[in-house]
Amino acid sequence: MLGIFKVSSFIQLLMLLLALNVTSVIATQSPHITKIKSKVYGVDREIMVSLPSGYDQDKDKIYPVIYLTDAQMHIPHAAPMIQFLAGGISELIVVGVQTFDRQNELNPYREDGREFSKHQGAEQLLKFIETEVKPHINSTYRTAPFEILSGHSLGGLFTMFTFTRYPDSFDAYFALSPTLAYANFSILSELEAKLSRVPKNKILVAYSEQETPFENQYKAFNQFLMLLKTKAPDWLDSQARFISGEDHMTIAHLGLYHALRHTFRDWWLFSNAMVGAPEKFDAHYKRLSTRLGYEVIPEFNELWALTAYLIREQHYDEAHYLIKKWQSYYPNQSAPHYELAQLYIAQNDPHRAVESVSLAIEFAKPNSRQHRRSKDLQQAIKNKL
Template sequence: MDRSSDWLEWFLQKKIRTNKGYMVYKVVLILILLFQFNVHAGSDVSIAKSFEFKSKSLSENRTIVVSLPDGYESSNARYPVLYLLDGVQNLKHVVGSVDVLTRVGSIPPMIIVGIKSKNRMKDFTPTKMDGIEESGEGKAFLNFLGDELIPYIDNKYRTNKFRVLEGHSVAGLFTAYTSMESPDLFDAYIVMGPAFWWNKEEPVREVKSFLSTKPKFNKRIYFGVGKEDGNRHSLKRFVEEIKAAAPSQLVWKHEEFEDEGHMSAPLLNNYFALKFIFSDMELPQEVRDNFTSKKFLEHEFGIMKKYGSAARQPQEIYVPLAMELMKRKDYAGAVTVFRRNADAYEMNKYPQNYVWLAEALEKNKEPEEALKVYKQAYKLSKETGYGELERLTKKVAELKAQL
């Protein structure tokens, strides 16, 4: 196997940049950096566990499915929670998107709590509508979430209190209703193809007055819809009201997807919504351009405080940034970033993460620490079959001789 650092150095020499800062083609770094060694053939894969929850608010049992992030059992970390309406129907594609985005560092690891639907028109509609006798029980379902299910999840699992609510169609209607009826219950909302036509576009009429009374409404809300979805028209009118009255602290986005209808759009909606909701995790360009270890670590500690200690940047940010710092001869800064990269992606068991750190430590005139890290790289290389044992043995011997 060729040395990954050789490939990266070649790209650095080619000076692939934008005028705002350093950039390397994502596809190359994905292939180089995200090579995994911990796949176990023959093992069963389970994405969630289910249980019956007896609700007093609803006077019935509800099926709840819970998907825990990789590493949950072996860590002490606390995690954000995504509450997923129509949870059984949508679980597979949501777990898949969360898995991909978590592995590359675009979102933090999170707990997914899905709620199986029984009667959607009853649970997800906030008001009665003529012709639908069972409608209008949204308040009871909201009480179930706030008074029963969320306290239960917080007590049973290691949550960090950051909560996201996601819903599609009438569940999207309920998600928007929840943001206005109980704005402190969730921190972010994903509203997909919402049924804002409800009761002659009642939500469109209500959102302006709601926002006028909430000048410090500091939530993150994503609205997504397919361009072939008839619900896009009422959503567009809802969004126009937000444009006119949104408080300065409200962070929101509205996207329409070409060639997608009501039932096909949620896959894309969910993926891009998650990236948007957690977009504040990304290291600011100003920190990259005017790097100091202090500013870098302040940002990293900030995202871990907000989203849990397992939150991290993509390696596509850490590694090119540290390589650039090496070129600038800011070896102390490179050590800071490479160390964070190695710690954040420890579970990948990727020896090259430690080789990069050891090289930076050598340049920073820390031979004793470099020796320890080279030994870590050697051990991992042997365990995973990564190779390069001869080169790593030589480096260990060289440093021992120096010391």
């Protein structure tokens, strides 16, 4: 955090953020099941999709996509957490791929170490995701060009298989308590041969439990950590470690949390970071966009909270700067004009506040809370004139 600001202001800002976030979590849409007539499998296959809470409000906004293996197990805990973290991380479209025959669908190898053919096992599942699931998601929803693959246990092995053989398939890979020891550590032999040639702008995050009754699980992950240390190129954005006090199942949730926080680190711009230097706002999002490989647009609620803080702390030039950015990112929205009216009131300029609050009313949804707030503010301004 850059600098220190008043505790009272921090508490007020925190309360605003919590109010905005709780509202979004309450409004979260339940995941829905979609059937895909799969040519890869020759039968109907199911996927589960969870959309960000504000997906239907902003028709121009695009979202990165996270693909989860074992949808039936992981969508119920992962989707609500991802929605709750919005603001601290990017909002995401969450896609769960159902895997009913995990042993055969997620595995790149048979138990004796022999590889499945191109039409079996992990190869077949990846082909299904690449040629049928992704095209459906990208044509149906507003997706950003940033995709994450996350898998737990055998799903973690599938993640490592995809990263090792087909690293360009996704931008980020989360392997949570992956079964790297399966088939006599075969995936680690492949990884050792290919890790130094991994493309740039890739993210790899992996966690496993420190305490485990499965000796080979610990041994394999420790060997994986050594490979990252000795073979990974400098350009690979990676984080991998053991986590103490957790087990094979709890890593699925806690590991996903840490993986998301690592991938979208520094997502939040602290309120006082741009005081006296509003250009730091642009620099912050330029860095994020460069690291992630797509244009990162500031979250609506983040802009709202930052603006409210700047007005409250009387940083009026910075507030004007930010509101202009807010209006450019989210045109025809009520809230930026409402805050601009508040800013003009704080600057003792009620005549200009009248114009702004009129636009806030025009763009607010009739009979909404924002519409009522804007009407109340309009009346308060008229009383000052």
